[in-house]
Amino acid sequence: MKKLINAADSVVEDALAGLAAAHPALRVRNRVVHRADAPRPGKVALVSGGGSGHEPLHAGFVGHGMLDAACPGEIFTSPVPDQIIDATQAVDGGAGVLHIVKNYTGDVLNFEMAAELVEDVEVASVLVDDDVAVQDSLYTAGRRGTGATLFVEKIAGALAEEGAPLAEVARVAREVNERSRSFGIALTSCTTPAAGRPTFDLPPGEVELGIGIHGEPGRTRVPLAPARELVAVAMAAIHGDLPLRDDLLVLVNGMGATPLIELYVVFAEVEAIVRGKGARVARSLVGNYVTSLDMQGFSVTVCRLDATLTRLWDAPVETPALRWGR
Amino acid sequence: MKKLINAADSVVEDALAGLAAAHPALRVRNRVVHRADAPRPGKVALVSGGGSGHEPLHAGFVGHGMLDAACPGEIFTSPVPDQIIDATQAVDGGAGVLHIVKNYTGDVLNFEMAAELVEDVEVASVLVDDDVAVQDSLYTAGRRGTGATLFVEKIAGALAEEGAPLAEVARVAREVNERSRSFGIALTSCTTPAAGRPTFDLPPGEVELGIGIHGEPGRTRVPLAPARELVAVAMAAIHGDLPLRDDLLVLVNGMGATPLIELYVVFAEVEAIVRGKGARVARSLVGNYVTSLDMQGFSVTVCRLDATLTRLWDAPVETPALRWGR
Known part of the structure; x- marks a missing residue:
């Protein structure tokens, strides 16, 4: 470690x-x-x-x-x-x-x-x-x-x-x-300082679909695939539970050790899928925000906006990790 | 990869x-x-x-x-x-x-x-x-x-x-x-997508002092040590080149895959050293900002502020990665 x-x-x-x-x-x-x-x-x-x-x-x-x-x-x-x-x-x-x-x-x-x-x-x-x-x-x-x-x-x-x-x-x-849904995919495990070794074994060439933020198991493991295919799996799971439509707030989130360049690759695929459903990414956030120590991977969270929620999302905020509008 | x-x-x-x-x-x-x-x-x-x-x-x-x-x-x-x-x-x-x-x-x-x-x-x-x-x-x-x-x-x-x-x-x-100095330490290499394997070998239990942002070699390799000791090395190198005094702007920067919790551990040590020199961290930034793909590690950058530079640092900014004040 x-x-x-x-x-x-x-x-x-x-x-x-x-x-x-x-x-x-x-x-x-x-x-x-x-x-x-x-x-x-x-x-x-x-x-x-x-x-x-x-x-x-x-x-x-x-x-x-x-x-x-x-x-x-x-x-x-x-x-x-x-x-x-x-x-x-x-x-x-x-x-x-x-x-x-x-x-x-x-x-x-x-x-x-x-x-x-x-x-x-x-x-x-x-x-x-x-x-x-x-x-x-x-x-x-x-x-x-x-x-x-x-x-x-x-x-x-x-x-x-x-x-x-x-x-x-x-x-x-x-x-x-109630208006929000998420799905995460891990490329690697995380390692807690106390344990000193990865929480779970994820072989080279495999990813875990539906991972949690503590390294708890997801749905299944599949071979590593292009970002486009991984994003399609995540978005299908979300869309199957809450159809993507109208204006959406989208978080493309890194799991703690995910380079920003990769998250933007993911975001491009998310946005294309949203557009393909006739919906719109009205607001978005891309970065490592809800993480799992040093895990690599991503999650997508989608929230169906209305005018009030959009106004409140846009309102000034001043915290260490989110700052805008003042 | x-x-x-x-x-x-x-x-x-x-x-x-x-x-x-x-x-x-x-x-x-x-x-x-x-x-x-x-x-x-x-x-x-x-x-x-x-x-x-x-x-x-x-x-x-x-x-x-x-x-x-x-x-x-x-x-x-x-x-x-x-x-x-x-x-x-x-x-x-x-x-x-x-x-x-x-x-x-x-x-x-x-x-x-x-x-x-x-x-x-x-x-x-x-x-x-x-x-x-x-x-x-x-x-x-x-x-x-x-x-x-x-x-x-x-x-x-x-x-x-x-x-x-x-x-x-x-x-x-x-x-x-001219008023700024940096020093970086890597825990791991980075892997470029084209190469598909780590740019350099860094054995378990060793870190590279003075690493660059492309994985180019630094000064030397030493055994992994507590954050306190690694920060002391970085700050000594900076202080030896430009003495830490008065009001400082400090960036504690992750190399791309460094979890935020670790960067705050580093920041606490940086701030203690600055204080020990009789100087002050007047402004700071903690996060992955100037990165090297998926490298783990950190760099510290220090800038000696004056009133004008402080005012300009505080001025409103609205970019994807830095936003404040509007």
């Missing part, structure tokens, strides 16, 4: 120190990353979190127009309820807090427990489960939450910034999830 | 198609990427370029407040003079064009030839040679141009956007280069 780390057991701590040093608009304490200007009185606050190893998700999305706080767990390990309670209390501005939870068993349990235990804060929750690849998985009952998390955090974050009440922010967050 | 490509000989073309589809504010034609709103009458235009494989450099930095055009060559291959002439003529708004050239033999020759051959356009050039690792290299007489290219493009681009004349934009571009 070759990694830029000091020690396997200090990776999360060391990376959070770097995050804090690089981004003065954030505060990091007790494994909670929050906006330095939190709490914002009267604004609904958004809290997310999950295992580390998916950077920039979630801490890289804390800031104006997106999350108010993130709770990073250990690598691929849910944050504990105390962290979530701490974050929730730190950012509540009196208008309530929305928990954005990816559908993994540990995350769901710990966010539920935190929501029950937190005192004097109104909490609503939205579950993200956009991955069409498998119904249940190693860590999930039901579908996994992957790329749509970014869409939910961005769009609900913009609505909260506009001053919408908690019920409305939660409703739109759920709507974004 | 596992890559998300259609064919080894179509990677650049296919990726540029994706870039064009993803970014409606850009135009891509004949291997030139330019702002859709070019030429801007009365504004000095900035043109850069070089081999592909370093994405988002350079095409990802085309847009408001940065480059007016980029000329992507084949993978690790200089653009040809015709491309550069085409780009220069396409974006000249009557105020002249600045060529920003990384110091590699092919780039230097081809930009010089283009500057001589282009008609009716005033051209100035700035050479970027910030890498302190080696004096000459496989493709270079003198020092290599690496991370400081991003600083030069951003800061000179902001000055051009303000309406400064060509001589002044060129002067400040050169000043940014």
Whole structure:
């Protein structure tokens, strides 16, 4: 294993120190990353979190127009309820807090427990489960939450910034999830610092279709094929679940170690397929955003836009990983 | 070799198609990427370029407040003079064009030839040679141009956007280069699509100090060490060449396949060293920006700021890879 780390057991701590040093608009304490200007009185606050190893998700999305706080767990390990309670209390501005939870068993349990235990804060929750690849998985009952998390955090974050009440922010967050679908393909495994060796074996010349963001198994393995064919598989899976039509928001996402030049090759194929269905890529994002440590591969996430969601996507955002419009 | 490509000989073309589809504010034609709103009458235009494989450099930095055009060559291959002439003529708004050239033999020759051959356009050039690792290299007489290219493009681009004349934009571009130093360390080789195998052999457990962005050799190989020790080597090389003091702009850059969590671990160590010298990281950027295909590793680039350079760094920018402030 070759990694830029000091020690396997200090990776999360060391990376959070770097995050804090690089981004003065954030505060990091007790494994909670929050906006330095939190709490914002009267604004609904958004809290997310999950295992580390998916950077920039979630801490890289804390800031104006997106999350108010993130709770990073250990690598691929849910944050504990105390962290979530701490974050929730730190950012509540009196208008309530929305928990954005990816559908993994540990995350769901710990966010539920935190929501029950937190005192004097109104909490609503939205579950993200956009991955069409498998119904249940190693860590999930039901579908996994992957790329749509970014869409939910961005769009609900913009609505909260506009001053919408908690019920409305939660409703739109759920709507974004319902309108979104994802599918991922891995070229390589990932290696956790603690294990020091690849999570699974993927022979040279094979790829895993429908991979999750923790290296959990997908649907099947097939021989490596041109990008055009791999993208066709991903888009067929998405289209089969939620037909591609009208205006779409598209994320072409790298799994952490995917060079940008390859992601643009993928994007060209995605856009051609969307166009071929008579739909349109109205908004897009290309890069490594919802990752799985050093995995190579990609995922595509598609969200069916309407005028309101488009306006909220376009709204100003200022976080370490997404910045525009201010 | 596992890559998300259609064919080894179509990677650049296919990726540029994706870039064009993803970014409606850009135009891509004949291997030139330019702002859709070019030429801007009365504004000095900035043109850069070089081999592909370093994405988002350079095409990802085309847009408001940065480059007016980029000329992507084949993978690790200089653009040809015709491309550069085409780009220069396409974006000249009557105020002249600045060529920003990384110091590699092919780039230097081809930009010089283009500057001589282009008609009716005033051209100035700035050479970027910030890498302190080696004096000459496989493709270079003198020092290599690496991370400081991003600083030069951003800061000179902001000055051009303000309406400064060509001589002044060129002067400040050169000043940014003179105030900047870089050093890179590779954990792995890169693999070009054409070769299909790693450019060089780097055994498990070893890293290459002073690596270039094409896999060309650095200073020496040493056993893999904690991030703290690797960063200390890089910062000592930089500090030995240009003492770290006062306010610094710092880029902690991934080589293309470096997970963000590791880059933040590196950043924490860089910031601690800077602080230990009595200097300050006044501005920073952490991510994969000046890359070498699928290489794992990092580089650090440091620029000594003054009030003017800080203002220009902070100025609005709107490109695929850098966006803020509008």
